Amino acid sequence: MKPGVKALLITLLALSLSACSAVSFYTQAATGQLSLLMNRQSIAELIASADTPPELLEKLQLVSDARQFAINELGLPDNGSYTSYVDVERSYLVWNVFAAPAFAMQPLQWCFPIAGCVSYRGYFTESAARDFGSDLEKRGFDVYIGGVDAYSTLGWFADPIPSTVMRRPDHRLAGLIFHEMAHQQIYVPGDTQFNESFASFVEQLGVERWLARNDDENHFQTYLAEQEEQRRFTEFVQDWRQRFEQLYQEPDADQESKQTLQQQMRESWRAQSSSGRYDGWFAGPLNNAQLLTVSTYFDWVPAFAALYQQSGEDLMNFYQAVESLAELPPEERTQRLMVLGSRAAGR
Template sequence: MKIALRSAHIILVAATLVVSGCAELAYYGHAAAGQLEVMNNRRPIPEVIADPQTPAVLREHLQYIEKAHAFAIHELHLPDTASYRSYSDVGRPYVLWNVFATPEFSLRQKQWCYPFVGCHGSRPFFNEQCAHELADDLRAQGWDVHVAPSPAYSTRGWFADPVYNSVLRYPALDSAAILFHELAHEKVYLENDSQANESFAMTVQLEGVQRWLAHQQQGGDFADYALNRQRDEVFIGLLLEYRSRLLELYASQKPPRYMRAAKRRILNRLRRAYRALKEGWHGYAGYDHWFKKGLNNAVLAPVGTYHQDVPAFQALLAQQQGNLPAFYRVVAKLADMEAGQRRRLLDKLSAAHPRYKYSGTTSSMAVGVPNLDGKGSSQTLSTVSDR
């Protein structure tokens, strides 16, 4: 308890020293209180497993997570730290709610800068109402806004991050995918480059899940995973295609009235294209939630953050013949590179190794395993769609 209090106090004092204004101080107070709650709720996973009061389903899921964590350390060469060795039930369905905002005619995400960790294209809250209050304020100022729940987050080793109850709401394989993703953030961090960071972590997540399934020798699960990956890549390609059409529109610098109408047409075409895709998938509804949010720039912008550089990082991994330690060393060198030079290199690699392609045609694939809503599972999109 003393350690947790001292850590939270350090966060709040440091924040007070580097920011000004009541709103900022209130935010950092909220963040410190939320982090303190998470830390105080932690229990060692072996203790939870051994507790006779622990429900059998939770016990089995935590045992699965322990095995996936050991695999991540020994086979994926991810950090062996105090993170993900404890369990925290925060008493709500998600641990965070992230606010994303973009200008009306841009896909460039609003940046918020934080002590120690740099700038990011989202504002996280431990309280959903607080997130929506900020979203309403930004919307009133003319921003496109999106609030996305998150089952997990990484403090990049500043604290011993736990496994949250929100992670365990997902199927076991998705929980392992989230674990690999968050551990990747502890392995390498590219300062002030959200797109590279998230795409790197997504690359590790995808590779990790594939190797984990092979290690488990779960043929049925691997077939479901391959099916979901195929669908995911088509769907991501669809989103990136219409995202690029918006980018082209905004680069035209036409009058606002023209761009507003053209933007509306592009988003309506995206909805129609998805309906056609869904028909080709025999009504598979696993991505319907994307279109219930109210499409805007802030919904589509993070798709680029989490996926735009994945082909580049997968190409770098292939160049190392799948050797993960060598791959991590290459990414660490990228982290030390000047930001503009790194961006040019990643863009060149992605262009040379296109991954997500939407041809405008549909595919007759069967429905895979159910997710939380019983509408299909997706290890690829599980993280980005909830953030």
């Protein structure tokens, strides 16, 4: 039995002895991960096989190339991840459940043995995610459920590339590889904002270098346009988050005033957006849980960009500086990131 599979089975057995309230969640998580590991196929063997469909072959070659680029050019870990492929035969790999109080911008958190405390809870079936979300809604929380096409086990297992990401454009598929491998480079249990912002910065840097190496001007311009729209989207959501926070401080804040502000937010975005890239996102509830998902992924990206420049734009020096930040107590780490972010904004 492979070491990773054996470790997962031991974990599953241990979790089965835990409190009854946690058994069903941990069981589905462990069995879902086990299914990925048991059904993966070697990418090298698939590339060499004459039976591999041409479209899949092209994507697998890109994954293999992007992984090697991440190791050689970005200094990310060479631990066997993304050397295999798994067809999960569904639209998403997992469904994440986010929740927050109905009148406060503070996400609920759940704590796990490996990841630490995070602001979401993942399920391998949509029905299980919606059942859990429904329970939270009955308790009065805002809930947002989002499908996710990939995740990282942070180097605990050699993650396969799932079929759910193969529909991504080439530059975004490469970006996914860089993002998830960055999580394996540095990860702070319990600090989702830090982890996702760091991985998002490495992803952006990696995609820029990747496209420059390939001298792909068309995709590079597309990427720059996407980055600019993403920046505007992030700033837009953060601005409206502040408006909701101001609303909740008013003594007469209620569900009706909250829904009015949500509709105003939708209309404001429609008036300034032309690409339609985020139309699906704005079709969601725009409740507190959904709004908080955006800040989680991008809050500290400008701070990491400033730290990269301070490190002489040398990735090894940058990673060492990030490691030093990761070792700080949470409050001091946040303060350092705020200073870095302020410097970035002042340039």
